[in-house]
Amino acid sequence: MIGTDKDNVPVAPVGQRAQALKEILEEKGLVPDGALENVEALLSEFDWSNGARVVARAWSDPDYRGRLLQDGTAACAELGIEGPEGEYIVVLEDTPERHHVIVCTQCSCTAWPVLGLPPDWYKSPEYRARVAREPRPLLRELGLEIPESVEIRVVDTTAETRFLVLPLRPGGTEGWSEERLAAIVDRESMIGVAVVDATPGAT
Ligand code: FE
Numbered sequence: 001m002i003g004t005d006k007d008n009v010p011v012a013p014v015g016q017r018a019q020a021l022k023e024i025l026e027e028k029g030l031v032p033d034g035a036l037e038n039v040e041a042l043l044s045e046f047d048w049s050n051g052a053r054v055v056a057r058a059w060s061d062p063d064y065r066g067r068l069l070q071d072g073t074a075a076c077a078e079l080g081i082e083g084p085e086g087e088y089i090v091v092l093e094d095t096p097e098r099h100h101v102i103v104c105t106q107c108s109c110t111a112w113p114v115l116g117l118p119p120d121w122y123k124s125p126e127y128r129a130r131v132a133r134e135p136r137p138l139l140r141e142l143g144l145e146i147p148e149s150v151e152i153r154v155v156d157t158t159a160e161t162r163f164l165v166l167p168l169r170p171g172g173t174e175g176w177s178e179e180r181l182a183a184i185v186d187r188e189s190m191i192g193v194a195v196v197d198a199t200p201g202a203t
Contacts, residue, residue, distance in 0.1 A: 032083070047116050049182070051116075055185045056182035057079065058091075076114060083112060092163055094167050096168070099150050100154075100155055101165070101191065101192030102165060103122075105157075106157070109157040111162030165192045167185070167192075167195055170184070184196055
């Protein structure tokens, strides 16, 4: 059955419109082949635990860290981590003086291969507007108190960049294996709305 829109113009049924949209997305190469048939597989492939592995490697291997800061995409690919929305990974390194937080003020872009698909709060208009305008109070509301002495740098995604924050390695983790380090890194710390905590039971 053909319905009509508010101006009484005939429109195709939802199923047909969805199919047309799917075909054009695939035709233009905007989604991986078969991805729309199997969203579950897509979700499991793009997992932020990949980003945690990258962070743990960077903390453990200074040469790798250097390559990661130089060319995020290539360094992630070294660990077999790549794919759509991962073509332009730019890694932002936190220091004791500077804390990074990332946002896509236009929409909701993330580096899928390392951060997974964006969480709902990241896509919310509130987060996108407020993190740019008043990051310190917003982070405080999210439970992260950044001392006044530390600069907060809010970095907005562009068409050519997908960011990953390299958080500070917490004290007390000397000698930890990469696997153990990766286990304390969470998605929030790689977006910059949290820091990594090595306290037992913190994650
Ligand atoms: Fe976006």
